[in-house]
Amino acid sequence: MTYTSAHDAVRHAEQCPIHELVPMHPELLRCPYGMNRRLRSEAPVFRDPASGIWFISRHEDVVAMAQDPETFSSVMPAAMSRATASDDPDMRAVMAESYPNVPTMLTQDPPLQRRYRKFVDGAFGPANLRALEPFIDATSNHLIDGFIDAGQCNFLEAFGIPLPLRVIASQIGTPEADLPRLRAWTEAFIGNLSQQLDRDGQLAAAKGILEFQRYFVQRMDERRAEPRDDILSKVVNASIDGEKPLDNAECLSMLSQILVAGNETTAASLTEGIWLLIDNPDQYALLEADHGPEMISRFVEEVLRISSPSSNMFRRTTRDVTLHGVTIPANSVCFARFASANHDERVFDDPLRFDIQRDNLRQHVAFGIGIHHCLGAALARREMNIAFRVIFERLKNFRLADGASPPTFAPNALLHGMLGLHVAFERR
Numbered sequence: 311m312t313y314t315s316a317h318d319a320v321r322h323a324e325q326c327p328i329h330e331l332v333p334m335h336p337e338l339l340r341c342p343y344g345m346n347r348r349l350r351s352e353a354p355v356f357r358d359p360a361s362g363i364w365f366i367s368r369h370e371d372v373v374a375m376a377q378d379p380e381t382f383s384s385v386m387p388a389a390m391s392r393a394t395a396s397d398d399p400d401m402r403a404v405m406a407e408s409y410p411n412v413p414t415m416l417t418q419d420p421p422l423q424r425r426y427r428k429f430v431d432g433a434f435g436p437a438n439l440r441a442l443e444p445f446i447d448a449t450s451n452h453l454i455d456g457f458i459d460a461g462q463c464n465f466l467e468a469f470g471i472p473l474p475l476r477v478i479a480s481q482i483g484t485p486e487a488d489l490p491r492l493r494a495w496t497e498a499f500i501g502n503l504s505q506q507l508d509r510d511g512q513l514a515a516a517k518g519i520l521e522f523q524r525y526f527v528q529r530m531d532e533r534r535a536e537p538r539d540d541i542l543s544k545v546v547n548a549s550i551d552g553e554k555p556l557d558n559a560e561c562l563s564m565l566s567q568i569l570v571a572g573n574e575t576t577a578a579s580l581t582e583g584i585w586l587l588i589d590n591p592d593q594y595a596l597l598e599a600d601h602g603p604e605m606i607s608r609f610v611e612e613v614l615r616i617s618s619p620s621s622n623m624f625r626r627t628t629r630d631v632t633l634h635g636v637t638i639p640a641n642s643v644c645f646a647r648f649a650s651a652n653h654d655e656r657v658f659d660d661p662l663r664f665d666i667q668r669d670n671l672r673q674h675v676a677f678g679i680g681i682h683h684c685l686g687a688a689l690a691r692r693e694m695n696i697a698f699r700v701i702f703e704r705l706k707n708f709r710l711a712d713g714a715s716p717p718t719f720a721p722n723a724l725l726h727g728m729l730g731l732h733v734a735f736e737r738r
């Protein structure tokens with residue numbers, strides 16, 4: 311299906327016969343809200359004919375599937391990385407030098423999923439997070455120092471991306487000088503997941519991932535020889551009950567998940583939070599009047615619900631499943647649609663209204679639910695609470711910068727985030 315404008319695509323999705331929906335169309339990945347409302351109401355179990363993926367869109371169904379890993383497995387042989395199955399000679403050459411993408415936490419089922427997670431759970435536990443608070447606070451202030459005098463910035467580039475990147479790099483144990491490379495590699499992983507790359511894009515992403523692997527294999531060797539107090543050391547030297555330590559491919563898989571899951575998602579929610587203030591002056595006024603910890607926490611949860619950056623996650627059926635009268639055959643690839651679940655009108659009244667005073671705003675599943683519930687949820691929440699407190703303390707009157715258009719989103723099947731957000735503001 312080709313459309314003459316993004317508006318056309320979105321309008322068509324709201325009006326066309328349901329079987330004509332093209333849910334992976336880039337314009338609908340950018341702006342899925344109208345389509346999602348239709349899917350929830352008319353086709354809560356919908357098979358996309360183009361990709362063959364089953365879209366599960368209602369809150370109660372997404373929660374049920376996330377809580378039933380025996381039926382909905384997270385082990386995904388090919389769908390997470392199309393490069394693996396490529397017959398392109400250049401791609402095969404890159405893949406031949408790369409470590410295989412072995413399933414670990416996010417992409418693994420119990421009991422192995424639990425085993426991998428055990429190695430890093432402590433690093434994201436309450437004691438470590440408390441110790442990290444001064445660093446998050448200082449980094450937020452430092453980033454604001456960098457753009458406050460200009461009175462405007464691209465918030466995504468100036469704050470949204472660098473804050474979580476610096477925090478996660480400090481935890482993994484990589485030096486500040488390597489931040490640009492970590493960012494480039496994160497983008498390579500995201501591109502690989504987007505399901506939107508052409509052949510050259512896929513090759514570039516595969517090369518980026520190979521560079522990431524070479525860099526981290528070296529760092530891992532260093533930590534085996536001389537462990538430090540960081541996630542790299544924990545992962546490479548992990549051994550519970552005398553089990554053999556993880557091999558390089560397992561460690562790389564864990565590190566890539568922490569890097570990718572930790573960066574883009576938090577960056578997306580931080581940035582969308584600022585846009586939601588601009589776009590909802592009544593809510594902004596409430597927070598201007600009271601930005602104490604309870605109100606900031608409500609704001610953060612409502613931003614997470616509306617933004618839901620981890621929008622869809624893969625599952626594979628291990629048996630035939632019948633839902634709403636539709637049978638999904640065994641071995642089908644499905645999407646657990648966390649973003650659609652968070653906008654389900656059956657749970658959230660007037661779901662696209664941004665309302666920090668909602669009674670049930672904590673009922674969102676932006677971090678998933680069940681055994682795969684986000685490893686970094688407490689960290690992301692801590693980062694967002696501290697960052698927005700510092701922002702309210704230092705900046706006011708956020709608005710779109712002169713000449714800037716309202717933000718648009720990147721077309722990505724799994725992650726929903728803005729391409730940029732050009733804002734003006736004043737010093738408080």
Ligand code: HEM
Nearest residue numbers: 415416571572575576620623676677678682684685686690
């Ligand atoms: C706003 C920020 C974040 C959002 C919205 C988010 C969202 C999610 C969601 C929805 C899942 C469940 C996936 C599923 O059920 O298949 C998940 C899992 C995961 N997240 Fe996050 N995440 C965020 C931040 C982070 C951070 C900061 C880290 C860094 C450690 C992280 C690491 C992970 C990992 C490793 C998993 C897999 C856990 C497992 O399968 O056992 N995430 N995240």
